Every structure is written in structure tokens, then in C-alpha cells.
Amino acid sequence: MARDAGLQPQDQFVSVDGRKIVAPDDLSRALKDNKGKPVTVVVKRPSGEFTTTVTPNNDGVIGIGIGVNAERYYKEMSVGEAAAQSVTVTGRMLDMTVKGFGMMFGLVEKPANISDADMEVRGIVGIVQMGAGALGSGVFDFVWFLVVISINLAVMNILPIPMLDGGHIVFFLIEGITGKPVNAKTKALLSNLFFVLLIGLFALGLFNDMKHIVGGK
Structure with missing residues (x-):
């Protein structure tokens, strides 16, 4: 798709469908908002700007890898604008984190531009x-x-798993609905079970780390 449209490696996206592109997230959102529809894109090259038309597929992908431009842009904001932007960005990161967990467990379809290796623990x-x-x-x-690590930990901590805050919330809800606390033996059994699962998850992560180190990745 990208090659057919005349796009080249190292092209720097300036705009998509008239929307200014400043960060990789801007490009991803602009393409996903135009799935299956031809859009006009403007890229910058050493020789000047180049304009072409490309059609993102149903995943909002045009067959390119998106990198980060070394040039960073700063925008002056008021306190109110900065606060609103922080809420927006945090919400976007939460959405991406939740979808990432969903992809790991096969609950959310993985976009074509994300490999299985990218989803490894x-x-x-x-x-x-x-x-x-x-x-x-x-x-x-x-x-x-x-910031990304903190948001990931926050999402994981709120999962309904015993030992985590999410698990305690579930137990409190059950107690509020039934009027009596969850049986202590049941809580202990669930806690031990999920403790073993968490240890297994950490072990899997360490195994993948070692695999990447040995493989030189």
C-alpha cells in the first residue's frame, strides 16, 4: 500500500487528510479514523514535500513501520488546557493498555502491524x-x-485477582451484596491459586527476557 502510493523509508509525515502529524500517535489515529477510505497524505523529504493518496486497510494500517522523529515540538498551554490534555492522554494510554492486555489473552484482535513477539510477556x-x-x-x-509503566501497573492492580486491589474490591462487593464476608478458606484458596499463576507469569517474563538476550534482540 505505502510503496504503491510512492512513500519511501525515512519519509516524515506532515499531515493526513489535512490533520497535522506531530507524533506517531497522531499518525496512527488519523489512519484508523480513515479505515478503508483513501486519504491524502503529505510527507517531507530532503527534496521537499510529497503529496499522495493512500488507503488504510481495515486495521488502519498502510504497510509501514512508524518511527519517532528526532525533532520534538512543544506547544504552550494554559493550566486548564494542560490539565485537560493530561486527562485526555491518560485516558488514551489507559485504553491502549487495556487493549494490550486483551490482545495478550486473545480477547482483542491484534492489528496486522503488531507481531506475536511484540505481545510477549x-x-x-x-x-x-x-x-x-x-x-x-x-x-x-x-x-x-x-508514565507508561505506572499506567500498566494501575490497570493490572485493578484486575479482579486476589491479593491485588481489584480482588479486594470484588470481595467487598460480594460482602456488600450478601451481607457476610467471603469464607476465609475460599479467600485463602483463591489467593494461593492466583499467587502461583502470578509467579508463573513472572517466570514466563523472565524466560522471554533471557530468550531475547541469548538471541541478541
Whole structure:
């Protein structure tokens, strides 16, 4: 699709369907908003700007890998605008995180541009590696990485799993509905079961980390 439209590696997207592209998320949203519809895109090259028409597929993909432009843009905002933007961005990140969990467990269809390797569970070693890479790109990227990790932990913590806050909320709801607490033995059994599952999940993440290290990825 992208090649047929004349797009080339290292093209920098300027606009899609008249919408200015500043960050990779802007491009992804613009393409997904125009699934199956031809859109006019403008890209910047050393030789100048190039305009063409491309049609995203049903996943909002045009067959390219999206990278981050080293040039960063800043927009001055009032306190109110910044607060509203923070809510919007956090909501968007929460949505992406929840969908990511859904993709991992096969509950949400995986877009064509995301490989199976991208959906692998990663452990503490992988997280440290990604954090180091983000720090190497600058303080802004590292802080953003911490934000993403925090949101992921928040979503995981609210899952209805014993030992996590989400599990306690479920127990409290059951107690509120039935008028009596959940049987202590039942709570202990569920807690032990999910503890074993969580340990298995951490072990899987560590295994994948080692696999990537050995494989040089």
C-alpha cells in the first residue's frame, strides 16, 4: 500500500487528510479514523514535500513501520488546557493498555502491524532494558516510559485477582451484596491459586527476557 502510493523509508509525515502529524500517535489515529477510505497524505523529504493518496486497510494500517522523529515540538498551554490534555492522554494510554492486555489473552484482535513477539510477556530484565533505552533517548522519553509503566501497573492492580486491589474490591462487593464476608478458606484458596499463576507469569517474563538476550534482540 505505502510503496504503491510512492512513500519511501525515512519519509516524515506532515499531515493526513489535512490533520497535522506531530507524533506517531497522531499518525496512527488519523489512519484508523480513515479505515478503508483513501486519504491524502503529505510527507517531507530532503527534496521537499510529497503529496499522495493512500488507503488504510481495515486495521488502519498502510504497510509501514512508524518511527519517532528526532525533532520534538512543544506547544504552550494554559493550566486548564494542560490539565485537560493530561486527562485526555491518560485516558488514551489507559485504553491502549487495556487493549494490550486483551490482545495478550486473545480477547482483542491484534492489528496486522503488531507481531506475536511484540505481545510477549516481558519481565524485570526486559523492563530495565527498555528503561535504559528510553533514558538514552533523553529525560523526556524516560519520564514518558515511567508514565507508561505506572499506567500498566494501575490497570493490572485493578484486575479482579486476589491479593491485588481489584480482588479486594470484588470481595467487598460480594460482602456488600450478601451481607457476610467471603469464607476465609475460599479467600485463602483463591489467593494461593492466583499467587502461583502470578509467579508463573513472572517466570514466563523472565524466560522471554533471557530468550531475547541469548538471541541478541
